[in-house]
Amino acid sequence: MPMEEIGIVSYGAYIPMNRIKVEEIASTWGRNPENIKKGLRISEKSVPSPDEDVATISVTAARHALSRVDINPADIGAIFIGSESHPYAVKPTSTIVGEAIGATPELMAADYEFACKAGTAAIQNCIALVRAGMIKYGLAIGADTAQSAPGDALEYTASAGGAAFIIGKDNIIARINHTCSFATDTPDFWRREARKYPRHGGRFTGMPAYFKHITEAAKMLMTKMGTKPEDYDYAVFHQPNGKFPLTVAKMLGFREEQVQQGLLTPLIGNTYSGSSPLGLCSVLDVAKPGDRIIMVSYGSGAGSDAFDITVTDSMKNFQREKAPTVKQLIERKRYINYAVYAKYRDLLYWE
Amino acid sequence: MRDVAIIGVGITKFGELWDKSFRALITEAGTKAILDAGIEGKDIDALFVGSMSPGRFIGQEHIGALVADSSGLHVMNIPTTRVENACASGGLALRQAYISVASGIHDIVVVGGVEKMTDVIGGEATDILAMAADQEWEAFFGVTFPALYAMIARRHMHEYGTTREQLAEVAVKNHDNGLLNPNAHFRRKITVDSVLNATMVADPLTVLDCSPISDGAAALVLAPLDKAKQYTDKIVKISGSGQASDSLALHGREDICTFKATVEAARQAYKQAGVEPKDIDFAEVHDCFTIAEILAIEDLGFVKKGEGGKATEEGRTRIDGDIPINPSGGLKAKGHPVGATGIAQAAEVVLQLRGEAGERQVKDAEIGLTHNIGGSGATCVVHILEVV
Numbered sequence: 032m033p034m035e036e037i038g039i040v041s042y043g044a045y046i047p048m049n050r051i052k053v054e055e056i057a058s059t060w061g062r063n064p065e066n067i068k069k070g071l072r073i074s075e076k077s078v079p080s081p082d083e084d085v086a087t088i089s090v091t092a093a094r095h096a097l098s099r100v101d102i103n104p105a106d107i108g109a110i111f112i113g114s115e116s117h118p119y120a121v122k123p124t125s126t127i128v129g130e131a132i133g134a135t136p137e138l139m140a141a142d143y144e145f146a147c148k149a150g151t152a153a154i155q156n157c158i159a160l161v162r163a164g165m166i167k168y169g170l171a172i173g174a175d176t177a178q179s180a181p182g183d184a185l186e187y188t189a190s191a192g193g194a195a196f197i198i199g200k201d202n203i204i205a206r207i208n209h210t211c212s213f214a215t216d217t218p219d220f221w222r223r224e225a226r227k228y229p230r231h232g233g234r235f236t237g238m239p240a241y242f243k244h245i246t247e248a249a250k251m252l253m254t255k256m257g258t259k260p261e262d263y264d265y266a267v268f269h270q271p272n273g274k275f276p277l278t279v280a281k282m283l284g285f286r287e288e289q290v291q292q293g294l295l296t297p298l299i300g301n302t303y304s305g306s307s308p309l310g311l312c313s314v315l316d317v318a319k320p321g322d323r324i325i326m327v328s329y330g331s332g333a334g335s336d337a338f339d340i341t342v343t344d345s346m347k348n349f350q351r352e353k354a355p356t357v358k359q360l361i362e363r364k365r366y367i368n369y370a371v372y373a374k375y376r377d378l379l380y381w382e
Numbered sequence: 383m384r385d386v387a388i389i390g391v392g393i394t395k396f397g398e399l400w401d402k403s404f405r406a407l408i409t410e411a412g413t414k415a416i417l418d419a420g421i422e423g424k425d426i427d428a429l430f431v432g433s434m435s436p437g438r439f440i441g442q443e444h445i446g447a448l449v450a451d452s453s454g455l456h457v458m459n460i461p462t463t464r465v466e467n468a469c470a471s472g473g474l475a476l477r478q479a480y481i482s483v484a485s486g487i488h489d490i491v492v493v494g495g496v497e498k499m500t501d502v503i504g505g506e507a508t509d510i511l512a513m514a515a516d517q518e519w520e521a522f523f524g525v526t527f528p529a530l531y532a533m534i535a536r537r538h539m540h541e542y543g544t545t546r547e548q549l550a551e552v553a554v555k556n557h558d559n560g561l562l563n564p565n566a567h568f569r570r571k572i573t574v575d576s577v578l579n580a581t582m583v584a585d586p587l588t589v590l591d592c593s594p595i596s597d598g599a600a601a602l603v604l605a606p607l608d609k610a611k612q613y614t615d616k617i618v619k620i621s622g623s624g625q626a627s628d629s630l631a632l633h634g635r636e637d638i639c640t641f642k643a644t645v646e647a648a649r650q651a652y653k654q655a656g657v658e659p660k661d662i663d664f665a666e667v668h669d670c671f672t673i674a675e676i677l678a679i680e681d682l683g684f685v686k687k688g689e690g691g692k693a694t695e696e697g698r699t700r701i702d703g704d705i706p707i708n709p710s711g712g713l714k715a716k717g718h719p720v721g722a723t724g725i726a727q728a729a730e731v732v733l734q735l736r737g738e739a740g741e742r743q744v745k746d747a748e749i750g751l752t753h754n755i756g757g758s759g760a761t762c763v764v765h766i767l768e769v770v
Contacts, residue, residue, distance in 0.1 A: 066581065
């Protein structure tokens with residue numbers, strides 16, 4: 032049975048403009064910033080302002096996606112938002128976004144959570160609904176304002192940002208050739224109900240978690256597609272820090288040049304559910320028709336979603352300039368110190 | 383008392399072994415030791431296991447029975463005993479097994495040591511290890527083991543002029559040895575600079591002055607010397623065994639730069655073996671922190687008090703030095719799954735004495751010593767092993 036072509040119709044990104052440098056956090060805790068910069072390959076991270084949350088980030092990314100195409104928002108039949116920092120424990124972010132962009136009320140809406148890979152799970156479900164003919168367009172968003180306990184190693188990387196993808200059949204700029212997933216019960220990182228900060232298993236988050244799931248999902252995808260690392264122009268891997276994606280690329284046989292365009296963590300930190308989706312946005316900002324992309328997300332707990340994507344000829348007429356590129360969003364910044372960071376991230380206490 | 387020989391050794395890889403459980407580790411080590419000895423399950427009369435805190439690390443007590451069960455020895459209903467004396471649990475289990483064979487109560491005894499430390503996260507392992515200090519007078523006030531050993535290091539530097547660089551040399555040397563040990567937790571070279579510039583743990587000790595949190599197990603098979611010849615030609619005899627105690631808290635000592643428990647345990651072992659420190663060809667000592675190795679080589683009588691740092695700096699403790707210390711990589715590089723450590727030390731000495739230590743082989747090794755400490759020196763077990 033020939034598969035209908037389904038893919039990305041448009042995309043949009045958003046990154047809050049506040050940045051805090053590794054030096055600023057390290058000096059607060061009496062740590063050597065050079066060791067951290069070298070160890071995590073990160074120099075600064077984005078920080079949400081007090082009036083920014085996953086709802087506002089998602090709305091902005093969705094509006095950026097809509098501004099690049101001539102689509103009636105009412106034709107969006109599903110909105111799925113993946114995040115581990117939904118503003119409400121009970122009450123969906125997806126309805127807030129749906130209302131804000133005019134996609135309500137004939138709308139399937141749901142919030143997803145799968146650590147850092149809920150955004151790519153949203154993409155997969157939009158693909159399925161479009162393929163089933165149940166919706167014309169689906170809006171998949173991955174966004175986070177990631178939590179990190181003060182003084183924890185995560186504090187250097189946990190950041191904010193998000194990306195939105197309109198999935199459909201018409202005028203697709205990038206065809207999703209295939210997607211598959213690898214998931215196991217691996218408790219490397221978690222946040223329990225009503226807890227403010229996540230906990231993690233230290234180095235356990237590496238080899239048996241991140242590296243195992245990404246490499247297995249990537250190999251599964253390449254086996255199914257009959258492809259090799261050199262067949263791809265770009266590779267986007269989940270990026271909890273600046274080091275892991277380069278290491279996993281090497282393990283799989285990808286070159287650093289294939290990874291570089293989608294590697295954003297060194298400059299904005301780990302945007303969790305926004306991480307690999309923002310990396311994909313950065314690739315789509317520069318990709319040409321015919322370019323082939325592999326994206327593999329990772330969510331703790333644990334699983335990876337792998338995607339094989341080919342940029343189509345429609346990219347030529349796509350109005351990328353109608354919304355800011357990831358590069359522009361990264362360059363749009365102002366620095367804050369740890370005191371302001373503490374205020375913004377609700378770390379202060381008074382009665 | 384009968385003479386006792388070690389006729390089999392088994393050791394697992396040490397490290398962060400995410401895919402190996404407590405029972406899998408000790409069963410693997412035990413099986414290797416039994417195969418090495420060439421005995422069968424039905425030959426085994428008793429089982430001893432050293433483990434420090436499986437109750438808090440994995441929520442499991444009743445370790446003797448667990449190990450018999452997981453290794454299949456429970457079908458013979460043999461006696462099993464778990465031994466605990468903090469980080470000296472392994473060394474003490476060996477001593478208990480030794481006594482049981484020497485006394486004539488048992489013939490063939492398997493003794494293991496094991497710890498599964500990486501199932502807890504973050505600082506919890508530090509808290510669990512701190513249970514080996516005095517809870518009421520030390521741990522309660524926030525003292526951890528790195529802090530206790532840091533105080534010892536500071537005092538040693540003050541009393542004897544030991545330098546920060548000399549401490550680092552211990553770690554550098556042990557990492558060099560670890561490179562040669564396929565089972566070592568760390569197999570990478572470090573430098574004095576990298577030790578000095580690593581993350582500070584408890585001034586003056588950085589993270590590279592500290593032994594790691596490791597998973598691992600080791601096991602030995604003991605037999606009366608007169609029966610050992612039935613099983614092996616490469617007989618290693620336990621010629622001396624000593625054990626001593628001291629105040630649990632560091633502040634109960636007259637001098638924190640000397641571990642009297644080491645001095646006394648060594649005195650007993652030397653006396654029984656009829657040897658002196660100068661007769662020891664090499665030693666596996668308890669370098670949980672770099673300063674601990676310096677104390678050990680002084681308290682064991684290899685160098686004069688206060689000269690441990692200088693001897694290390696001069697390279698005397700390297701594998702090719704005149705007093706090779708920790709050819710296995712020591713706790714620092716080989717790893718420190720606490721309950722396993724004392725047994726792993728003896729396993730290394732046996733391999734060295736048999737001439738089976740590969741690239742890290744100490745030349746002409748005939749008499750070796752193990753030194754296993756509990757806490758900050760409140761327990762010490764010393765064994766002297768020699769080729770028959």
